[in-house]
Amino acid sequence: MDRRTCTLVGAHPDTPNDLPPSTLDLSTLTPLVAALDLPFITIDLAQRDDDTWRVIELGDGQVSDRPTTISPHDFVAALLAGVR
Numbered sequence: 001m002d003r004r005t006c007t008l009v010g011a012h013p014d015t016p017n018d019l020p021p022s023t024l025d026l027s028t029l030t031p032l033v034a035a036l037d038l039p040f041i042t043i044d045l046a047q048r049d050d051d052t053w054r055v056i057e058l059g060d061g062q063v064s065d066r067p068t069t070i071s072p073h074d075f076v077a078a079l080l081a082g083v084r
Contacts, residue, residue: 006030007078012044013065020045024053040079 006026011019033041044057066075 006033007081008070008074010067010070013067016068019069029055 006029009020009024009026011017029043033043038060040060042057042059043055044059045053046056047053066072
């Protein structure tokens with residue numbers, strides 16, 4: 001796993017049935033997150049009425065839950081890939 005890329009994308013744990021669209025483009029967000037140089041973060045996004053995606057929260061995952069739409073296997077594999 002390259003910490004400069006988004007590894008997993010899924011629904012927020014509070015709204016597990018609201019998956020992000022497969023066309024979600026994170027290319028403008030990626031360099032901003034990479035500049036933080038952190039090994040693990042979570043980012044909550046919300047879509048405005050004009051279809052613009054906005055960051056509403058950035059965290060270190062301490063209070064996050066694994067969304068049920070992301071399998072435990074995929075989640076652990078992404079974490080382990082980051083420590084190689």
